[in-house]
Every structure is written in structure tokens, then in C-alpha cells.
Amino acid sequence: MHGHDIQHIKWRGRNVHVHQYSTQTSVNDGHSHTVQGVTSSAKNTMGHVHNYEGTTTFDDGHVHRFSGTTGPPIYTADGTHYHMITGTTSFNDGHTHQYTGWTGKNVSE
DSSP states (O other): OOOOOOEEEEEEEEEEEEEEEEEBBBOOOTTTOEEEEEEEOOETTTTOOOOEEEEOOOOOTTTOOOEEEEEOEEEEETSSSEEEEEOOOOOTTBBBBEEEEEEEOOOOO
């Protein structure tokens, strides 16, 4: 699991947060890509999810698009949480890639 910090943002007086994520795709057609970015913001409530989208790293002469919604929060003993991401990239250069990973933890308030 990759560890990344979370950012807290004030939006209309409410605490919302985002998570960073970074993971590798499956190896297809002899190469893989990195899927990375920052999720959309969400209030820190039980069962919340985040949307995410982006473009993979440029490898083997091309990129792929990806998007999805995280799984619900997975809470840790210290009260922080992270989310699972999983999906399939867009079809480019004759193939797709699968990816699975986790966001970074949140920062407790």
C-alpha cells in the first residue's frame, strides 16, 4: 500500500477532505502505467466515498484515461482511514489495463 497524506479543506464552513493515490496498472502488451492523482472532496462521514479521474503516465508511446468511485472508508486503529480504488483504463493502443490500489490515510482532527 502506498502512503500519502490527505488534505483538509474548508468548504462553506464544513470540513471536507481529499486523498492522494498512486498505484501501478497490470502489465499488458509488455508494459504498465502509473495511475495517480487526488480524489474529489468529501465530508468525513461514515460510509463516504470519493470520485477520481485522470490520465495514466505516458509509457510505450501512449496514455490511458481512468475514472471511478472509491470504496467506502476503511478505518484503522488510530482513527484514520483510507479507500480502495479499482478499475479498468480506457482502450488505447489496442488494449486496456486493470488497476487496484489504496488511497493514502486521512489526518485526524
